[in-house]
Amino acid sequence: MKSATGLTGSGSRDWFIQRVSAVVLAVYTVVxxxxxxxxxxxxxxxxxxxxxxxxxxxxxxxxILSLAAHAWIGMWQVFTDYVTTRQMGPSASGLRLVLTSAVIIAVFVFVIWGIQIFWAN
Known part of the structure; x- marks a missing residue:
């Protein structure tokens, strides 16, 4: 069975993670x-x-982890809402796979790079 959401398998858990990550990012910005x-x-x-x-x-x-989770959930939602076969035809699933893969790679690189910046010393 296909997962209903992009990160946790539950829309309500994804919603909660996105809200918590937004609070962490807001606190970081204020600090x-x-x-x-x-x-x-x-x-x-x-x-x-x-x-x-x-x-x-x-x-x-x-x-960094909050931004990664927030970005992944948001982009997954955008891709599943707007890159659909209904709107783009049969090529949508291949495009969605490419876009999703690009986001996964970008988020992974961002997290590794961020960890390296703060913890490599």
Missing amino acids: ILGWILLHGGFNYEQWSGFMMTLPMKILSLLS
């Missing part, structure tokens, strides 16, 4: 913007010192 506003005229050493603290590494990792 980053707050630090920038409080430390105007900062240099690389100050920025690096802030970003490489353990709390920011953890928050950054959570944000």
Whole structure:
């Protein structure tokens, strides 16, 4: 049987993950913007010192994973809603496979790259 959703197999779980990931991304944005506003005229050493603290590494990792989940669920929904045989004919399933594969590869590379940036030191 085909999965009804793209990530968890449940539309309500995907909805919940997307909402939680949006909250994590909003918190991350507020923290980053707050630090920038409080430390105007900062240099690389100050920025690096802030970003490489353990709390920011953890928050950054959570944000990277949240962005990946959020993007995957969103793109899966777009592809299943708009790349259909009803709208595009028989070539839609092949196009959807190519688009989905490209998103999976891009999200995977993004997550690995993000982890490497924050945790390779």
